Amino acid sequence: MAERRAGRAVVIGAGLSGLAAGYRLSRDGWDVLVLERDSEVGGRCRTVKVGGFQFDTGAQYLRDSYDATLKTAIEIGLGDRFRIPVSGAGVFKRGRVVPFFPRSTNPFILLPWCALGPKGAFDFLSLAIPFLRRYRSYNIRFPHRWTDGDRRTAEEFLVSRTSPDFIRSLAEPLCCHALGAESGGVSAAAFMAALRTTFADRIGCFTDGIGLLPGSLAERTHVICGMEARQVVQEGGRAVAVNATPTDGGRARSYRADLVVCTVPAPRVTAITGGLGSAAGRVISETEYSPEIVVNIGFPEEVRGEAGPVLLPATGGFRARWALTHRSKSIEYAPTGATALTLVYSWSEAASLSGEEDGAIIEVALSEVRKVFGLAGLSPVAWRVDRHEFGRPVASPGHAARVRELLAAGSGIENLLLVGDWTRSPTIEGAISSGLYAVDPAVLRR
Numbered sequence: 001m002a003e004r005r006a007g008r009a010v011v012i013g014a015g016l017s018g019l020a021a022g023y024r025l026s027r028d029g030w031d032v033l034v035l036e037r038d039s040e041v042g043g044r045c046r047t048v049k050v051g052g053f054q055f056d057t058g059a060q061y062l063r064d065s066y067d068a069t070l071k072t073a074i075e076i077g078l079g080d081r082f083r084i085p086v087s088g089a090g091v092f093k094r095g096r097v098v099p100f101f102p103r104s105t106n107p108f109i110l111l112p113w114c115a116l117g118p119k120g121a122f123d124f125l126s127l128a129i130p131f132l133r134r135y136r137s138y139n140i141r142f143p144h145r146w147t148d149g150d151r152r153t154a155e156e157f158l159v160s161r162t163s164p165d166f167i168r169s170l171a172e173p174l175c176c177h178a179l180g181a182e183s184g185g186v187s188a189a190a191f192m193a194a195l196r197t198t199f200a201d202r203i204g205c206f207t208d209g210i211g212l213l214p215g216s217l218a219e220r221t222h223v224i225c226g227m228e229a230r231q232v233v234q235e236g237g238r239a240v241a242v243n244a245t246p247t248d249g250g251r252a253r254s255y256r257a258d259l260v261v262c263t264v265p266a267p268r269v270t271a272i273t274g275g276l277g278s279a280a281g282r283v284i285s286e287t288e289y290s291p292e293i294v295v296n297i298g299f300p301e302e303v304r305g306e307a308g309p310v311l312l313p314a315t316g317g318f319r320a321r322w323a324l325t326h327r328s329k330s331i332e333y334a335p336t337g338a339t340a341l342t343l344v345y346s347w348s349e350a351a352s353l354s355g356e357e358d359g360a361i362i363e364v365a366l367s368e369v370r371k372v373f374g375l376a377g378l379s380p381v382a383w384r385v386d387r388h389e390f391g392r393p394v395a396s397p398g399h400a401a402r403v404r405e406l407l408a409a410g411s412g413i414e415n416l417l418l419v420g421d422w423t424r425s426p427t428i429e430g431a432i433s434s435g436l437y438a439v440d441p442a443v444l445r446r
Contacts, residue, residue: 006030006368007258009439010242011221012272015043016428017061017420020072020435021219025259032221033255037228041218041364044292044388047209047430049220053340054209054326054333055296057430058388059211060309060342061329062341063201064103065380066429068436071257073206076216083330087307091115091170092316092372097306098282102202104234105403112170113175122168123162131192138192143425153397158190163314170343172201173311174198176346180290180392182424185347190395192424203309205329210428227253232260232273232416239273249430261439262411263419265289265390271275284404287422292391293345295320297367298382302341317350320368338381341369346391358385393422394419 005030011018014036022032040046044058064084071084088099091112098115116124131138132146137411149157154175160168165423167183171191175183178194186194206212226247233241245252262273264285270276276284296431308324324335326340334340343365345353355362362383403424411418419438424430 003132008383009033009259009261010035010255010257011245011261011263012232012242013043013420014038014214014218014223015263015264015420016039016045016217016260016431017047017212017435019221019223020215020432021152021263021417021419022221022223022263022435023072023076023217023437024436024439025261026221031379034218034221034223035227035229035242035255036225037247039225040260041225042211043225044216044391045210045214045431047211048302048384050296052335053296053382054446055298055340055382055384056205056294056329057296057384057386058292058294058391060294060324060344061203061205061212062213062428063197063203066433067200068433069429070253072217072432072436073213076220078206078212078216080210081206081208082204083207085307085327085329085331087328088274089198089308090306090308090403091173091311091314092318093169097310097372099306100199101412102199109354113350115245116166116170119163120166122130124170125165126161127192127195131195134192138189138196143190143193143395143400144404146193148185149190149192150400151397152188154183154186154188154191157191157282158183163401166172168315169310169313173313173321177309177344179395180292181316181396185290187399192202193395197427200294203328207332209330209333216345223398229272230356232262233325234274234413237382238414247355251256254306257415259415259417261417261419261435263435265420266393266422267390269418273411273413273416275412275416277409279409280411280418283300283406286398286402288394288396289390290394291350291354291359292388292390293350293359293386294386295345296382296384296386297362297369297380298334299339299341299375299378300337300381301339301378302337303341303375305373312368317371318366318368319345319353321346321349323345323369323372335394341373343368350391351388354387361385373390393410393420396425
């Protein structure tokens, strides 16, 4: 039998989903070209160095239960760079951080009982029964398996089972931490999945920051930065090329392709691809994004206490939804004896701060980290503000149905794949798995 030969693939976007797709195709013998309009790879998954500190500009960590993500990291040589610190997460309640330890076998420290209180503990247990009964269908890795709760919001689900205080003090910050949106925006099924990832998954990162992952993936493919894809060229309903223009104003180019993988955020897709199939067009029109602002601050002394992530309820006067120190990821993030702190603003708070100058946002962040971590009398020595218009796709009611529909129908254009966390789950792991699994049919049929 004649040997089957892989073809030429052009990937639009060098975020995690695009790089994962490119890596999977390259590993199988495809000639892969990745086009990225920015000057560097990674999208929201980047790490920068400021004054001796490492700051993750968007995505902050990996969860330890996502086999495809960790397996990919090990395959590309990052296994010995991955760290899962032994540190507690927490909830800020009544003026202090109440810790809990994911994956703990001790039920007394698995949940933040002191933060919940007697009524909150009862509320939490009222959620445990439907969660345990439908555990497999509430796995955030597989939203296409979600069946229960995909048609109503988490807020509607919670109001019928829990108290208003439980919603404000725990459910809201938990939703923003795990999903990037508030309970009124996400589905009940997504919230139940968020419970699992928050209280069952430990977190970790790489010694050189989260940006090490996309940087290492990019080394396995041919990436051209500063090249913006403008149009997917079609012939007879097939994607056959990508037209792109250098962002510095150079000469436009056309790249022929046997396969095109488009990994840009949903609102930007049709400007590049043109008309899609009815199912893909409907999914894109119904996909909403939560904006996000990430603030990193470096302090010259070590911060004691829980490393985080610490959930920050609005009832405590917080605008940030959660915070963490570098010790929750890797000690290499800060010089010896110093601390790198991160606060994440999302959904409505990110939108309200979007028009503020960086200095004003830093002042808001400083007042909040001092409340959570102390720091009386300490002044920062390094800082950075990063704004993300398309922070994370919202797993709103109908998300699971949209994922199933897109998986079944595809883009509606032959040889064109739509890939990204919006096609799976709004996490780093969702972005990576979307790239790996989306190209499998192309790999298998060659």
